[in-house]
Amino acid sequence: MPRLTDRFRSLPVYALAGFPQKKRDLLARGMDVIDLGAGDADLPAPPAAVERLKTAVDEPALNRYGFGFGHTPFREAISAWVERRFGVRFDPYTELMPLIGSKEGITHLALAYLQKGDVAIIPEPGYLAYVGGTLLGEAEPYFYPLRPRTSFLVDLDDVPADVLDRTRLIYLNYPNNPTAAVAPRDYLEDMVRRCRERDILLVYDNAYSEMAYDGYVPPSIFEIEGARDVAIEFHSLSKTYNMTGWRIGWAMAAPEILGSLAKVKSFVDTGPFMAVQAAGVAALESWESFLPGNLATFKARRDAAVEGFRAAGFEVEVAQATMYLWIPLPDGIASAEFANRLAEEEGVMVLPGSSFGEGGEGFFRISFIAAPERMRQAAERAGRVLASMRALAAVPAGA
Numbered sequence: 001m002p003r004l005t006d007r008f009r010s011l012p013v014y015a016l017a018g019f020p021q022k023k024r025d026l027l028a029r030g031m032d033v034i035d036l037g038a039g040d041a042d043l044p045a046p047p048a049a050v051e052r053l054k055t056a057v058d059e060p061a062l063n064r065y066g067f068g069f070g071h072t073p074f075r076e077a078i079s080a081w082v083e084r085r086f087g088v089r090f091d092p093y094t095e096l097m098p099l100i101g102s103k104e105g106i107t108h109l110a111l112a113y114l115q116k117g118d119v120a121i122i123p124e125p126g127y128l129a130y131v132g133g134t135l136l137g138e139a140e141p142y143f144y145p146l147r148p149r150t151s152f153l154v155d156l157d158d159v160p161a162d163v164l165d166r167t168r169l170i171y172l173n174y175p176n177n178p179t180a181a182v183a184p185r186d187y188l189e190d191m192v193r194r195c196r197e198r199d200i201l202l203v204y205d206n207a208y209s210e211m212a213y214d215g216y217v218p219p220s221i222f223e224i225e226g227a228r229d230v231a232i233e234f235h236s237l238s239k240t241y242n243m244t245g246w247r248i249g250w251a252m253a254a255p256e257i258l259g260s261l262a263k264v265k266s267f268v269d270t271g272p273f274m275a276v277q278a279a280g281v282a283a284l285e286s287w288e289s290f291l292p293g294n295l296a297t298f299k300a301r302r303d304a305a306v307e308g309f310r311a312a313g314f315e316v317e318v319a320q321a322t323m324y325l326w327i328p329l330p331d332g333i334a335s336a337e338f339a340n341r342l343a344e345e346e347g348v349m350v351l352p353g354s355s356f357g358e359g360g361e362g363f364f365r366i367s368f369i370a371a372p373e374r375m376r377q378a379a380e381r382a383g384r385v386l387a388s389m390r391a392l393a394a395v396p397a398g399a
Contacts, residue, residue, distance in 0.1 A: 334352075
């Protein structure tokens with residue numbers, strides 16, 4: 001067999017890669033499966049986006065190569081929405097770029113900024129695209145453990161000086177996947193200041209900017225003074241508009257930073273399908289009418305999950321944002337074992353914290369991708385597995 005590269009061998013197993021097969025196996029056994037694993041909503045996309053896609057595919061001009069520039073109205077719609085939502089202006093032609101979902105842009109960016117000897121600071125638990133980009137760029141990942149002690153924030157004072165000296169890039173994601181943590185404004189101000197002092201690229205993954213509850217309004221990193229000097233921000237239509245499979249998002253940054261990503265992408269893809277970009281215009285234009293009802297659905301699911309998992313014996317914090325709960329497990333109960341038993345014995349699929357890296361051990365993540373009653377049923381089943389594992393742990397060895 002042809003030899004694989006060390007770069008390829010360094011890639012970990014992707015957490016969700018085996019989920020579809022696992023679910024099929026459980027269903028084949030006749031189990032009543034409640035899938036709370038992926039951040040993949042079971043809800044419809046905005047009707048306006050669906051209708052626009054239907055007409056767009058019949059337009060020959062939208063079936064041609066989009067290249068990096070893509071569909072002009074989509075760029076202009078993004079610029080208008082960003083200014084309305086965050087109060088910051090980005091030129092639609094030089095400071096914004098359509099992406100085939102934010103994941104590919106985040107991964108490809110590392111190829112422009114990282115090389116051997118460099119370090120990227122990666123929050124752990126975190127999105128595995130950060131790891132993939134770093135390793136494919138042949139750089140060294142420094143995994144910063146997100147723990148309750150720091151409110152699940154990356155604290156650069158905890159990073160060794162020699163690591164900081166070699167750091168060229170840091171990934172931040174608030175509202176955070178998987179912990180659902182949010183970042184105070186003064187924290188973001190400090191991070192921008194320190195990245196400017198050290199000339200570190202701040203990669204701000206803002207995929208959950210519109211998934212917030214109880215009056216919380218997540219900011220853009222570009223609301224922070226000085227961020228344009230060092231930051232790039234990624235957005236996606238996936239979560240906000242239930243369009244995960246459509247693969248459409250964007251990046252925004254100063255032209256010099258954005259241009260580096262554009263150059264990499266010019267060698268690896270020709271941009272998102274322009275008919276989908278046209279549908280993206282309709283989605284963005286429906287933001288004000290679509291978002292409140294969609295968020296109300298997610299909030300009802302969040303509230304049912306919090307109530308149900310608390311009643312089942314878990315300690316649960318109420319998430320201010322995202323579509324997740326990050327639930328701690330008692331000491332001595334491994335997250336992978338818990339998740340496996342929950343699936344095998346009760347048919348409930350969740351992500352163990354360890355699947356996000358060692359820093360995620362001791363927790364598991366659930367997604368708000370089932371109706372409130374199913375969330376409660378999942379919690380009840382999880383409570384049974386928790387009680388069983390606690391009882392087993394209490395039995396003395398050799399008894």
